[in-house]
Amino acid sequence: MTKFHGVYPYLVSPIDAQGRIKTDVLGRLSTDLIDAGVHGLTPLGSTGEFAYLTREQRDAVVKTTIEAAHKRVPVIAGVASTSTTDAVDQAKRYQAFGADGILAILEAYFPLKDGQVEAYFRAIADAVDIPVVLYTNPNFQRSDLTLDVIARLASHPRIQAIKDASTNTGHLLSIMNRAPEINVFSASAHIPAAVMMIGGVGWMAGPACIVPRQSVKLYDLCRAKKWPEAMKLQREMWRINEAFARFNLAACIKAGLQIQGYDVGDPVPPQSPLSAEDRKAVEQILAALP
Numbered sequence: 001m002t003k004f005h006g007v008y009p010y011l012v013s014p015i016d017a018q019g020r021i022k023t024d025v026l027g028r029l030s031t032d033l034i035d036a037g038v039h040g041l042t043p044l045g046s047t048g049e050f051a052y053l054t055r056e057q058r059d060a061v062v063k064t065t066i067e068a069a070h071k072r073v074p075v076i077a078g079v080a081s082t083s084t085t086d087a088v089d090q091a092k093r094y095q096a097f098g099a100d101g102i103l104a105i106l107e108a109y110f111p112l113k114d115g116q117v118e119a120y121f122r123a124i125a126d127a128v129d130i131p132v133v134l135y136t137n138p139n140f141q142r143s144d145l146t147l148d149v150i151a152r153l154a155s156h157p158r159i160q161a162i163k164d165a166s167t168n169t170g171h172l173l174s175i176m177n178r179a180p181e182i183n184v185f186s187a188s189a190h191i192p193a194a195v196m197m198i199g200g201v202g203w204m205a206g207p208a209c210i211v212p213r214q215s216v217k218l219y220d221l222c223r224a225k226k227w228p229e230a231m232k233l234q235r236e237m238w239r240i241n242e243a244f245a246r247f248n249l250a251a252c253i254k255a256g257l258q259i260q261g262y263d264v265g266d267p268v269p270p271q272s273p274l275s276a277e278d279r280k281a282v283e284q285i286l287a288a289l290p
Contacts (some may be wrong), residue, residue, distance in 0.1 A: 002131060003183065004074060004101060004161055005201040006039025007215045009208035010047035012254050013061050014264040021060040025263050029209070030068035036212035039219075040200065041065055042103055044078030046165075047157065047206030051080065052268035059093070066098045076133055078167055080105035084120050088127040101131045102110045103163070103204075106145075118149045125158045130259065132158050133185070133204075137165035147178050154179035163204045165189055173198050188244045193234040196222035206249060207240045210256035211289060239285045255279045256286060 014022035031151065043065040044050040053061070062077045069075050077094040079102050081087040091102050104124045106117060116286060125132045134153065136145040143163075145153075153159050164172055165187035172184050176199050186195035188205035195203075196219070208215040214237055221230035244252050248268040253276045257264045259282065263275055266273040274282065 002100065002271070003201075004040060004075060004076065004131065004133065005183070007037075007042040007202055007208050007212065007219050008042045008076065008185070008204040008211060009033055009038055009215075010045030010204065010206040011041060011043045011061070011065060011205075011265050012209060012250060012257060013048045013053060013057065013268075014262070015057070015268060016265055017257075019054075019057070021057055021064065022263065022265060023060060023064045026061065026064045027068040029257070029262055029264070030065050033209065033212050034069065034072050036214050037216040038073065039210065039216075040074040040100075041069055042076045042078065042204060044080070045135070045204070046130060047208070047209065047249055047253050048078060048161075049268050050078050050105070050269075052271070058090070059097075062094050062099060063097050074100035076101035076103050076202070078103040078105055078135075079124060080107050082107045082109055084123050088123055089118065091124045093097055095128045099130065100120040101133060103133045103135050105135045114146055114149050117145060117220060118152060121145075121149075121153055124154060125153075125156045128158065130158070130205050131160045132156075134159060134182075135165070136162070137187075146195070147174055150175055152183070153181045154182040155263055161185060161201070163187055169194055172200065186239050191234060191238070191241075192218060193222055193227075193230045196230075197227065205244075206253045207244050209253050210260065211237060211240055211284065214257060233290070236290055239288070243282055243285055247274060247282075248272075253272060255282050259283050259286060 014025040077099040161183040163185040183201040185204040186192040192203040
């Protein structure tokens with residue numbers, strides 16, 4: 001089974017005013033990211049606004065990304081729901097579309113106990129024949145993955161990695177210690193070079209959409225253990241991560257892509273696009289990057 005590693009941009013979901021997915025824009029973005037050297041693509045992550053899309057929109061995003069990738073890099077499609085049955089249906093559907101992996105996300109309205117959280121992710125992994133990456137973001141989710149649950153899920157033959165989007169890099173080291181068989185990806189809330197230094201396998205995050213070449217270079221420097229060079233580049237790139245944390249996730253990345261010439265549209269309401277002042281701040285950060 002393929003072991004995922006490297007830079008996986010969380011793709012935006014380009015949408016027009018009528019709610020249609022701009023498949024041409026998404027296809028061009030996906031191709032350009034692959035040409036920039038990224039190691040895979042992840043549609044329907046947080047930056048992809050999965051929580052705001054209809055089933056038809058989600059399907060269009062996943063299909064378009066898979067077609068654009070054309071098996072040149074793996075596509076890990078985001079699956080998210082409050083319902084286990086719905087999540088399993090999504091996972092099976094995306095595998096049938098040709099996805100190479102599933103990014104499993106738990107949405108929750110009512111609080112859930114550890115056993116219920118574990119059962120949700122296990123049901124997704126049981127339903128498919130492709131690798132599964134766990135995604136937990138305690139800043140937004142009502143029910144988080146505890147170390148005990150992660151350790152138990154790590155024994156599943158198809159659960160191979162986790163992206164923990166907490167701001168606690170020490171927690172990532174705890175995951176590595178408790179479940180050494182599971183690979184750990186950095187999020188935009190972490191310092192990717194630091195995560196690579198403690199044993200991470202890459203970076204799965206929205207900012208890689210707008211700085212793909214720099215992200216790949218950072219990954220390559222880390223893999224080569226050229227830490228002084230890696231940290232120099234990391235310090236320069238950190239301004240993007242700071243902007244990502246300061247502004248709305250999708251609004252920030254969509255603004256950056258618009259500045260770069262991609263007609264990705266605005267965030268899905270009730271979200272709103274960046275103000276002119278905030279957009280200018282993003283533009284200045286991008287202009288200053290190497």
